Amino acid sequence: MEDDGRITARDAETEVASYGESKAEALRMLAEALELYEGGGEPVSADDLREFGLEPDEEEGRELPDFMQ
Numbered sequence: 001m002e003d004d005g006r007i008t009a010r011d012a013e014t015e016v017a018s019y020g021e022s023k024a025e026a027l028r029m030l031a032e033a034l035e036l037y038e039g040g041g042e043p044v045s046a047d048d049l050r051e052f053g054l055e056p057d058e059e060e061g062r063e064l065p066d067f068m069q
Contacts, residue, residue, distance in 0.1 A: 009026035010017040011034060018033045020026035035041070046056040 006019045006021060007023055007026040008017055008019045009023075009030040011030060014034065014037060016030070016033050016037050018026060018029035020029050049056045
């Protein structure tokens with residue numbers, strides 16, 4: 001359990017981790033993170049970048065952080 005009360009779940013094999021307000025939520029979030037780690041999900045779009053507060057034109061040519069690739 002973290003200082004703020006959240007519970008962290010971590011996969012020992014991949015070192016992928018996530019958290020939640022309960023053990024069940026932390027495990028659900030970890031399952032989602034592992035799916036994305038394994039190649040699930042969809043590519044990040046220009047609209048996604050705007051949602052994160054980034055302007056796609058300003059970010060062009062810059063490498064995206066790992067979590068956004």
